[in-house]
Structures are given as C-alpha cells and as structure tokens.
Amino acid sequence: MAKKRGIGIACTFYGIGYGNGFPDVSTALVEIHDDGSVTVRTGAADCGQGSNTILAQIAAQEIGVPVEKVTVVSADTDATPDAGTTAATRQTYVSGNAVKLASRKAADKLLEFVARELGVNTIMGLKASDGYITVLGYPQKRMSIAEAATRARLQGVRLVGEGTFIAHTTKLDENGQGAPYWPYAFGVQIAEVEVDTETGEVKVLKVIAAHDVGRAINKAGVIGQICGGVAMGVGLALMEEVILQQGNILNPSFSTYLIPTSLDIPEIEPIIIEDPEPTGPYGAKGVGEPATLPTAPAILNAIYNAIGVRLTEFPATPERVLRALKAKEKGGSQ
The missing domain is CATH 3.30.365.10 (Aldehyde oxidase/xanthine dehydrogenase, molybdopterin binding domain)
Structure with a gap:
C-alpha cells in the first residue's frame, strides 16, 4: 500500500514575556472624553494578532462603555508610552494589565466625580456599564458617562489614567535554576x-x-x-x-x-x-x-x-x- x-x-x-530577569514593563495612558468615548495610548504594536482589539475590550470593560467607543492609538513613538516589543507572547498579558490599570484609574476619577454629583458617599455604590453610571439599588438614579465626563471637564477634572505593569521574573542562577x-x-x-x-x-x-x-x-x-x-x-x-x-x-x-x-x-x-x-x-x-x-x-x-x-x-x-x-x-x- x-x-x-x-x-x-x-x-x-x-x-509568557521576556523572562530570565529581563525588565518586562508596559505603560498605558487612558482618557475619557466629553462624548463618552475613550482613547487608549499604548506602545504595543498590533502586527495582525489583534492586540488593539483586546486592549479596547479591556478598557471598555473597566470603564463601562461599548467597545465601539474606544479608540486605540498604538505604536506611535511620538504619542504613546513604551510597551516593549510585540514578542514573547506578552502583549495581552503585560500591556493588557497596563491598560486595565490605566482604565481603572481614569474610571475611578469619573466615579468619584459622579458620586458627588449624585449624592453617593462612596464609589462602591456606583456601577458603570453600557455608557451609564447607575446608583446600585436605585437604577432610576443614573447619569450617562458622556454627561458626567462633560461636567467633570467643565469643573477642571481631567479624566486621564496612567498604568504601568511589570511582569514577574527572576534571573536564573549560575546553575541554571530559578523561576525565569x-x-x-x-x-x-x-x-x-x-x-x-x-x-x-x-x-x-x-x-x-x-x-x-x-x-x-x-x-x-x-x-x-x-x-x-x-x-x-x-x-x-x-x-x-x-x-x-x-x-x-x-x-x-x-x-x-x-x-x-x-x-x-x-x-x-x-x-x-x-x-x-x-x-x-x-x-x-x-x-x-x-x-x-x-x-x-x-x-x-x-x-x-x-x-x-x-x-x-x-x-x-x-x-x-x-x-x-x-x-x-x-x-x-x-
């Protein structure tokens, strides 16, 4: 036969990542705009693997807006912070964490402003989703993220968050042992x-x-x-x-x-x-x-x-x- x-x-x-004690760092900037849209700035280069989509989804989830409202500006040395190379299967993990941290900081600034506007004594009493910030247990009391962002800007509050994530790694010792x-x-x-x-x-x-x-x-x-x-x-x-x-x-x-x-x-x-x-x-x-x-x-x-x-x-x-x-x-x- x-x-x-x-x-x-x-x-x-x-x-995942560079490993062996090599510095593995990514930084991201996230800003919420007056119309409720969001800009993510990251040095992570999307070579076709889809990292821009992933980072947009992460920002949308953290801030509470539809993913269509998120614009990712990536791999622009004039406008984006360093995110390391698109190598070592690292961008979802390292830059994803950086974007998540930056988005959380920007979102918390907005929630702190809305808490004062709606008379809530803690941001833990608020939920952001689908473009709105709602008081937990009282869904009738809410404010759109676009309106909240506009009000915040008029009062001098800039809704920008910066996040840096450092991946954990240790250098191998002289015997080739360790947790690289x-x-x-x-x-x-x-x-x-x-x-x-x-x-x-x-x-x-x-x-x-x-x-x-x-x-x-x-x-x-x-x-x-x-x-x-x-x-x-x-x-x-x-x-x-x-x-x-x-x-x-x-x-x-x-x-x-x-x-x-x-x-x-x-x-x-x-x-x-x-x-x-x-x-x-x-x-x-x-x-x-x-x-x-x-x-x-x-x-x-x-x-x-x-x-x-x-x-x-x-x-x-x-x-x-x-x-x-x-x-x-x-x-x-x-």
Missing part, C-alpha cells in the same frame, strides 16, 4: 498525516489543537491565533527552509522559499482551555507562539507512526522522507 496514515502528538509549555517566567502557557496538538511511500509526499489531514489561554477575552481572536499558529507549524514541518551557500541565501523569494497556501492547510480543530491566570487581565494569558510550537513535532511523530522512520530535520520534504525509507530498507538509521 503506497499511502499510509499515522497520528502524532506533541505538547508544549511556554513562558511567570506565567506559562500550555498546549497539546494531535496531527493526522498521510504519507505516500512512493513519492515521499506528506499530507497533513487534520490537526487538533488544545491550548490553555487563561481566559479568552476575544474567542474569535484566540481561534485565529491557534489556526494561524498551526498553519505556520505546517510550513515549518513540511516546506519552509532557508538554503545557504557561503553565507548567501539561494531562495530569497516566495517562488523558491515555499510557504503554505490555503490548499496546504489541513482541517484544524481548535480547543480553547480556560484556566484563569490570577495575575492576568481578567485571567488572560498569551497564545501567539505556543500555538505554533507543537505542530511540527506532532507532524513528525505522525510520520513516524505512519512509516516507522524518525525524521530529525525540518522540513520533512519528499526527498528526505524517501531517503529515510531507503535507509530503513537497507537496515540503516536516519
């Missing part, structure tokens, strides 16, 4: 492949990807991250390879450096595991890089399960698969 199928599994754990990261993301993926033993071609049929994200603030975004990570993992496993000759890249374009197209991507079943992280914004952690890490190992394990040869080099091109099969037939090792 020319085509054989196999199933492989791989697990991952991944430290906090928190960790966890995941497991199962891949099903079909290997053509005559051509060496590997086709990934399905990937089941389960990832602990702490809490999914935006489930559609998390699913997108998981599926995108799997797609990149498929590329690593089967086709992406930089070919060097005396320091020169021989395949510098997408005509020779192959990446997966939509036709190469298997069926992906994302599974979101929510185990809230106490130190994360609403329990959230990151899911960027962890979604890529287990895919290629799971695929190589599935190839081994299908044809009984262990590939130890990426990518698993048809040529390498055929060489491994021939070595097996000759009684050699790959």
